Amino acid sequence: MDFRHLGNSGLMVSEIAYGNWLTHGSQVEEDTAAACVRAALDAGITTFDTADVYARGKAEEVLGRALKGERRDGLEIFSKVYWPMGDGRNDRGLSRKHVLRGAEDSLRRLGTDYLDLYQAHRFDYSTPLEETMRAFEDLVRQGKVLYIGVSEWRADEIEQALRIADEMGFDRIVSSQPQYNMVWRVVESEVVPVCEREGIGQIVWSPLAGGVLSGKYKPGQDLPEGSRATDPKIKQAIADKVGDQVLLERVQRLEPLAAEAGLTLAQLSLAWVLQNPNVSSAIIGASRPEQVEGNVKAAGVRLDADLLERIDEVLGDSVQRDPALTKSPEDVHGI
Numbered sequence: 001m002d003f004r005h006l007g008n009s010g011l012m013v014s015e016i017a018y019g020n021w022l023t024h025g026s027q028v029e030e031d032t033a034a035a036c037v038r039a040a041l042d043a044g045i046t047t048f049d050t051a052d053v054y055a056r057g058k059a060e061e062v063l064g065r066a067l068k069g070e071r072r073d074g075l076e077i078f079s080k081v082y083w084p085m086g087d088g089r090n091d092r093g094l095s096r097k098h099v100l101r102g103a104e105d106s107l108r109r110l111g112t113d114y115l116d117l118y119q120a121h122r123f124d125y126s127t128p129l130e131e132t133m134r135a136f137e138d139l140v141r142q143g144k145v146l147y148i149g150v151s152e153w154r155a156d157e158i159e160q161a162l163r164i165a166d167e168m169g170f171d172r173i174v175s176s177q178p179q180y181n182m183v184w185r186v187v188e189s190e191v192v193p194v195c196e197r198e199g200i201g202q203i204v205w206s207p208l209a210g211g212v213l214s215g216k217y218k219p220g221q222d223l224p225e226g227s228r229a230t231d232p233k234i235k236q237a238i239a240d241k242v243g244d245q246v247l248l249e250r251v252q253r254l255e256p257l258a259a260e261a262g263l264t265l266a267q268l269s270l271a272w273v274l275q276n277p278n279v280s281s282a283i284i285g286a287s288r289p290e291q292v293e294g295n296v297k298a299a300g301v302r303l304d305a306d307l308l309e310r311i312d313e314v315l316g317d318s319v320q321r322d323p324a325l326t327k328s329p330e331d332v333h334g335i
Helices: 031-041 054-067 096-110 131-141 155-168 191-198 209-214 245-252 255-258 266-273 289-298 305-318
Strands: 003-005 012-014 016-019 047-049 076-081 116-120 145-151 175-179 201-204 279-285
Touching: 003 209, 003 279, 003 305, 012 016, 012 076, 012 131, 012 279, 016 289, 031 054, 031 289, 047 255, 054 076, 054 096, 076 096, 096 116, 096 131, 116 131, 131 145, 131 155, 145 155, 155 175, 155 201, 155 279, 175 191, 191 201, 209 245, 209 266, 255 266, 266 289, 279 289
Parallel strands: 016 047, 016 279, 047 076, 076 116, 116 145, 145 175, 175 201, 201 279
Antiparallel strands: 003 012
16 A cells, blocks of 8 residues: 655545445445455555445444554544534534534544544535634644545635635645546646645545446446445436446446556556545445455556546546536535
């Protein structure tokens, strides 16, 4: 496993991080989840990403139990706050009340006394940003959070938070967690330049585009049994990609390029993300330990410029680049 700094902070993270958005507490049984975490640890992964909303807290609980007994200072545990965690009006968003309560609940579920990184899971348009930033700062001062980050924020929103932090003497954001992969590059034109300038690192989610960039979804063929695209709780998240026959055909044409590089298509897709110097870590999920064992081999891989150009030629206009596609709900209280 190779390691990188999280932005310009002193925190080192594994190039491949383990995440449990669609798996722990929902898609897989707990013994399988624990085996996947064990495989991640054995492969050298030290960075684990979760969120309170994943399986309504169960994902944090499963991860906490799976990591129990590991040396805490040898791990980087990340979580997030924003999405509804109850039916109350204050059980959501980035108000001081919800951020502080959310952190306490995440610490309890994970069985730890601090989070290495606590992230605003979306931007909250109904709460003053100064209030949110002060709440995060208080958690840092209390030692319950070491670093703060954001997820799916636009460039101007990140800049607003940095300005407030500088004016009020708060700790600055060190990370951004966007969706980013070969076919979803909406952060490249605006978010990444701001983050490069300000020393913020990307922790990217869905580097395999929900499994589409692993090549397992074949054009004109039935969906693989047991795949995410057949799971009624998950399939809507990737339905547009799985149903795009042109995209699926182009992904199949990437297979020989991966073979030339001595990689599986999944490994090529992960390695592609890690070529971006602003990326600190790429998050993988897994429903079986062998998926972890295969994906971690993308760490440390360097792709040459010619291969990167050929990938772009194959994918063509299947690539999404519009920065406006990064957006948060207009009103979290309406969710």
